[in-house]
Structures are given as structure tokens and as C-alpha cells.
Amino acid sequence: MDDTSRLQPGQRLQRGVARFLRDLGHASLLEFVPAPGLRVDVISISPKGEIWIVECKSCRADFTGDRKWQGYLEWSDRYYWACDTAFPAELLPEDTGMMLGDAYGAEIVRESPLTPLAGARRNRLTRDIARTAALRLQTAIDPMGVLQSGPGGR
Amino acid sequence: MDDTSRLQPGQRLQRGVARFLRDLGHASLLEFVPAPGLRVDVISISPKGEIWIVECKSCRADFTGDRKWQGYLEWSDRYYWACDTAFPAELLPEDTGMMLGDAYGAEIVRESPLTPLAGARRNRLTRDIARTAALRLQTAIDPMGVLQSGPGGR
Numbered sequence: 001m002d003d004t005s006r007l008q009p010g011q012r013l014q015r016g017v018a019r020f021l022r023d024l025g026h027a028s029l030l031e032f033v034p035a036p037g038l039r040v041d042v043i044s045i046s047p048k049g050e051i052w053i054v055e056c057k058s059c060r061a062d063f064t065g066d067r068k069w070q071g072y073l074e075w076s077d078r079y080y081w082a083c084d085t086a087f088p089a090e091l092l093p094e095d096t097g098m099m100l101g102d103a104y105g106a107e108i109v110r111e112s113p114l115t116p117l118a119g120a121r122r123n124r125l126t127r128d129i130a131r132t133a134a135l136r137l138q139t140a141i142d143p144m145g146v147l148q149s150g151p152g153g154r
Numbered sequence: 155m156d157d158t159s160r161l162q163p164g165q166r167l168q169r170g171v172a173r174f175l176r177d178l179g180h181a182s183l184l185e186f187v188p189a190p191g192l193r194v195d196v197i198s199i200s201p202k203g204e205i206w207i208v209e210c211k212s213c214r215a216d217f218t219g220d221r222k223w224q225g226y227l228e229w230s231d232r233y234y235w236a237c238d239t240a241f242p243a244e245l246l247p248e249d250t251g252m253m254l255g256d257a258y259g260a261e262i263v264r265e266s267p268l269t270p271l272a273g274a275r276r277n278r279l280t281r282d283i284a285r286t287a288a289l290r291l292q293t294a295i296d297p298m299g300v301l302q303s304g305p306g307g308r
Contacts, residue, residue, distance in 0.1 A: 027288035130284035134181035
């Protein structure tokens with residue numbers, strides 16, 4: 001029931017981050033596409049509607065090979081990196097937030113600055129998170145319905 | 155894989171309605187609580203953010219025993235009933251929408267009037283749908299995490 005060996009290192013971090021965010025009262029979604037060509041590891045919504053993005057980096061190469069992360073900043077109110085204790089933390093830009101974590105949880109070791117989304121973008125993003133989560137949930141509970149009706153949805 | 159015998163009549167309708175809504179491009183969520191004391195059978199969000207509520211009625215008693223439905227009208231842009239062909243359709247108020255359906259699908263037989271939500275309510279409702287769907291999805295993919303951290307979330 002709690003076998004993490006089938007998960008990749010980045011997926012283990014995603015799981016721990018999502019557990020931590022849930023304890024904070026956030027609802028989170030993995031592998032979300034805020035705009036074409038972008039895909040974030042974890043996006044979450046707080047009870048008051050604040051939106052966080054957390055990118056999970058399992059090793060130096062995973063970070064240095066990422067050419068897209070600055071494009072994620074404009075899609076959240078707060079932006080964090082998540083990595084494990086072996087990660088060279090000095091690589092991470094100082095004006096971004098940071099979490100340390102593993103497959104079982106995470107904690108914030110550096111707060112992210114708050115850069116509030118404009119209203120229209122927040123509304124669009126919240127709607128897209130709602131639709132993505134609801135469609136994935138429907139696929140989970142009624143897989144045959146999705147198979148029969150084709151991709152649709154978006 | 156497609157055994158509907160374990161579902162109650164109302165649940166069969168819910169499933170068919172959700173399949174139909176998905177074909178229309180809506181993302182839907184079952185058993186959603188828009189406000190304390192209210193619980194709607196199906197709520198959905200269209201690609202443009204329009205919010206529909208669909209109440210599924212399996213028989214006359216199911217409808218006549220419902221004292222809450224008028225409270226649902228103010229939580230959607232459009233409101234529909236869904237029932238099967240055996241349902242006495244003349245019971246349903248004429249100024250509400252109507253779908254006919256079964257466990258496999260549904261169709262609109264009477265359009266609902268459009269009564270647009272105010273902006274603040276739409277935003278709150280969309281955020282709550284996003285959070286509810288994401289938390290349920292997280293529970294589905296990481297049940298042990300939820301068990302360990304307790305209810306939290308809402």
C-alpha cells in the first residue's frame with residue numbers, strides 16, 4: 001500500500017510535497033499545464049484561493065537542464081523548489097521559495113515572496129485547475145465512460 | 155468493467171449525466187456541497203466557466219420529497235433536472251431545464267434559462283470545485299497519505 005519503489009525520484013518528491021500541502025489546507029494537482037508548452041510538477045490552491053507552484057528537483061542535472069522554470073513564476077502567487085537534503089541548495093535562486101522533502105512529506109525552509117496574480121489570470125487558472133482535476137477524477141471513477149466518448153473535455 | 159447493478163437508480167443517472175456533460179466539454183463533479191446544508195448531485199464547469207447544476211430524480215417520491223432544490227438555483231448559471239423516461243415529467247417546474255438519461259448517457263430535452271452568477275460567487279464556487287476535485291483525486295491516488303494526515307484540507 002505504500003510502496004514508493006515504483007516511483008521515480010521526482011515523483012517521490014511530488015507525493016511528499018502534495019501530502020505537506022494538504023496538511024497546510026491546500027488542494028494540489030500534479031503535472032498541470034498552465035499554458036501550452038509548460039507543465040508544472042505541483043500546483044495548489046489554498047483555502048483562500050492563493051495559488052502555489054512547486055517544482056521538484058531530484059538532482060543537479062534535473063535543475064540545470066530546466067530551461068522553463070522562469071516561465072512558471074507568472075502562473076502562481078508563490079513559487080517553491082522542492083528537493084531532498086542531498087541536493088546542492090546553493091544552485092537555487094535566492095528570491096524563490098524552497099522546500100525540503102521526501103516521499104512522505106516536506107517542509108518549507110525558505111519562504112517564497114508573494115507576487116499576487118492579476119484577477120483575470122487567477123480566475124482562468126482556478127477554472128482550468130477545477131476542470132483538469134474534475135476530468136481526471138471522472139476518468140478514475142468511470143474509466144469506461146471516458147474510453148467510449150473519446151478525448152473530448154478540453 | 156461496466157457493471158451498473160451495484161449503482162442506485164440515482165447514481166446510474168449521475169453517471170450518464172456526467173458522461174453527457176463530458177461530451178459537451180464540461181468537467182463535472184458529483185455530490186458537491188456549494189453551501190452548508192446543500193448537496194447537489196452533479197455540478198459542472200464548461201470550457202468558458204459556465205456552471206451548471208443537474209439534480210437526478212429517479213422517481214416521483216424522490217422529487218416530491220426534495221425540499222431543497224430551490225436553494226440550488228442561486229448556485230449555478232443553468233439548472234437542470236435529469237430523470238428517465240418513466241418519470242412523470244409534468245411534475246417538474248417549467249422554468250427549469252430538463253434532461254432524459256440513463257446510466258450510459260443523457261440528452262437535454264428542455265433548455266434551462268441562463269441566470270448568470272455574480273462574479274464573486276462564481277469565483278468562490280469555481281475555487282471550491284477546484285479544491286474539492288483536487289482533494290478527492292489526491293485521496294484516490296495516494297490514499298495512505300490521506301489516512302496518515304487526517305481530514306485536513308477543507
